[in-house]
Amino acid sequence: MPIRSANRLTRIGVFYDGNYFLHVSNYYAYNHARSSRISIAGLHEFIRHQVAEEEGIDVRSSQIVDAHFFRGRIPAQEASQRGNMLFYERVFDDILMWEGVITHYLPMRNTNGKREEKGIDVWFALEAYELTLLKEFDVVVLLTSDSDYVPLVRKLNTTGAKVMLLSWDFEFTDNEGKHIVTRTSQELLEEVTYPIAMHDLIESRVRKNDVITNNLFVHKEERPQRQVAYSTAVPLPQDVEEGIAAGPIDSGVSEERFDSFVLSLKSGYGFIKYPPNNLFFHLSDLVETEFEDLRVGDHVDFNIGYNDKGEQVAKNVRLLL
Numbered sequence: 001m002p003i004r005s006a007n008r009l010t011r012i013g014v015f016y017d018g019n020y021f022l023h024v025s026n027y028y029a030y031n032h033a034r035s036s037r038i039s040i041a042g043l044h045e046f047i048r049h050q051v052a053e054e055e056g057i058d059v060r061s062s063q064i065v066d067a068h069f070f071r072g073r074i075p076a077q078e079a080s081q082r083g084n085m086l087f088y089e090r091v092f093d094d095i096l097m098w099e100g101v102i103t104h105y106l107p108m109r110n111t112n113g114k115r116e117e118k119g120i121d122v123w124f125a126l127e128a129y130e131l132t133l134l135k136e137f138d139v140v141v142l143l144t145s146d147s148d149y150v151p152l153v154r155k156l157n158t159t160g161a162k163v164m165l166l167s168w169d170f171e172f173t174d175n176e177g178k179h180i181v182t183r184t185s186q187e188l189l190e191e192v193t194y195p196i197a198m199h200d201l202i203e204s205r206v207r208k209n210d211v212i213t214n215n216l217f218v219h220k221e222e223r224p225q226r227q228v229a230y231s232t233a234v235p236l237p238q239d240v241e242e243g244i245a246a247g248p249i250d251s252g253v254s255e256e257r258f259d260s261f262v263l264s265l266k267s268g269y270g271f272i273k274y275p276p277n278n279l280f281f282h283l284s285d286l287v288e289t290e291f292e293d294l295r296v297g298d299h300v301d302f303n304i305g306y307n308d309k310g311e312q313v314a315k316n317v318r319l320l321l
Contacts, residue, residue: 008057008061009061009063010051010052010055010057010061010062010063010138010139011063011065011135011136011137011138011139012047012048012051012062012063012064012065012066012137012138012139012140012141013064013065013066013067013068013128013131013132013135013137013139013140013141014044014047014064014066014067014068014101014141014143015067015068015070015124015127015128015140015141015142015143015144016067016068016069016070016101016143017070017121017124017142017143017144017145017146017149018069018070018071018072018120019071019072019117020143020144020145020146021038021069021143022071023182024038024168024182025037025038027168027170027172027182028217030268030282030283030284031170031172031173031174031267031268031283032170032172032268034217035283035290035291035292036217036218037217037218038216038217038218039215039216039217039218040095040096040099040101041099041215042215042216042217042218043216044064044067044099045212045215046212046213046215046216047064047141047164047166048062048063048064049062049212050164050194050196051139051141051164051194054164054194055138055139055162064100065135065137066102066131066135066137067099067100067101067102068101068102068103068104068124068127068128068131069096069101069102069103069104070104070105070120070121070123070124070127071103071104071105071117071120072105072106072107072108072109072115072116072117072118072120073089073105073106073107073108074107074108074115075107075108104120104123104124104127106118106119106120106123121146121148121149124149124152125149125151125152128140128142128152128156129152129155129156129159132156132159132161133159136161137161138161138162139161139162139163139164139194140156140161140162140163140164141163141164141165141166142163142164142165142166142192143166143167144165144167144188145167145168145182145183145184145185145188146185146188147185147187147188149188150185150187150188150191153165153188153191153192154191157191157193162193162194163191163192163193163194164192164193164194164195164196165184165188165189165192165194165195165196166196166198167184167188167189167195167196167197167198168182168184168197168198168199169182169183169184169197169199170182170199172267172268173266173267173268173269174282177269177280177307177313184197201213202216253303253304253305253315253316254303254304254305255303256303256304257301257302257303258274258301258302258303258304259299259300259301259302259320260272260273260274260279260299260300260302261273261297261298261299261300262294262295262296262297262298262300263278263296264296265294265295265296268282268283268291269281269282269283270294272300272302272314272317274312274314277311277312279302279304279312279313279314280307280311280313280314281302281313281314281315281317285302285313285314285315285316285317286317286318287316287317287318288318288319289317289318289319293319294319298319298320299319299320300317300318300319300320301317301318301320302314302315302316302317302318303315303316
């Protein structure tokens, strides 16, 4: 494909489905061998290079001119009761601001006792379409996997803008023992101009030590142990229901410490011997311990908490030397 004139700027608009993005970031932080969150700055660098590659242009002519993040958010009073959640939300907002990402939040609604996002997908679609018309984006980048956005893509296609979809397919066992499967809508993939299977691309390019792909993640040497780099990371530990929290928020976590040994280890989780039932633990429940340092038979101490089914699980698990 011929290289377009460097004077012709390719204008990129980026739109984040916030819950989806945080779900993906949690996966790489807690359930993937990388054990690191996605860097917003690194992701934007990747987008510029990927658009340049797809469009056959110089990367200097590939520029993100607008970026928007959409997500439902729980009330401040409730967040204040969840440890340091308000602090981490503010840190994440700071990161988005430094990278020029405009935030769009709506209050979470309580439906039959369950928190749900209401209207955020409609707002996402309306903003993406309107801004594409007003700002004449050449390429619109969507970070989502939901088939609900198929009508949006079809409308964007009518404007002449090309649509790039960044999506991830993966599965894992979460910190409550649930098997989580994330798959991208096939219909959505078929509608966009540039479908980018990020899970495949990351694995293939990392093996080649691709710098741009490696920069998608926060480098461990850039952050203190058990922490994340302030400037580029998404420092939001995993919470199954809301997607963000600041450490364990389970009610009923014991103050007493117990000790036993690791009975088994899987990818990102394991079980501790504790009759009459063995206790499940997730790598996000480890303190002062890295998951890769654990071995079957290791002596550990822990608190006891409960999952959403009322079953006992191990919390704040620490390796005893």
